[in-house]
Amino acid sequence: SIQRLDSSTRSKLLQERNTYLHRSSMNGSDKAQFIVASFYEKGNFGEVNIEEALKWYKASASQGNEMAEKSYNELSQRISEANNRIQSQIAYQNKLNLEAYEQRMAEQREYQKKQKRKELIKNTALILGGAAAVTGVAIGASRRRR
Secondary structure (H helix, E strand, C coil): HHHHCCCCHHHHHHHHHHHHHHHHHCCCCCCHHHHHHHHHHHCCCCCCCHHHHHHHHHHHHHHCCCHHHHHHHHHHHHHHHHHHHHHHHHHHHHHHHHHHHHHHHHHHHHHHHHHHHHHHHHHHHHHHHHEEEEEHHHHHHHHHHH
């Protein structure tokens, strides 16, 4: 078993296997293309690479490999479902953001109304105070004349 080998030997054998698989895939082996695709899907070449997996599944399926066609369709379906979930989450978050924005705008409009009322009351008081002062001066002047 490859697991019993020392890490250096195991690493070298895995590298040779990967090189052989890639070479066979490039030369058109539908079986090698299928294996390469599944390795990319599972991350056996390092990182998971869905784009490469789909590319190699499609290449293998185009040569009549039914397992590759099935895997391609299943992976495409999972991607589509994941995209739909993400779009739903984005739409929900946008809705929440819009509701919060509308609430802030309503609060801001209410605050502005209160500020306008305060300003109106202040201006009215100034006008009435000025009128009272003018009236008071007029009343005082008319009393002095008597």
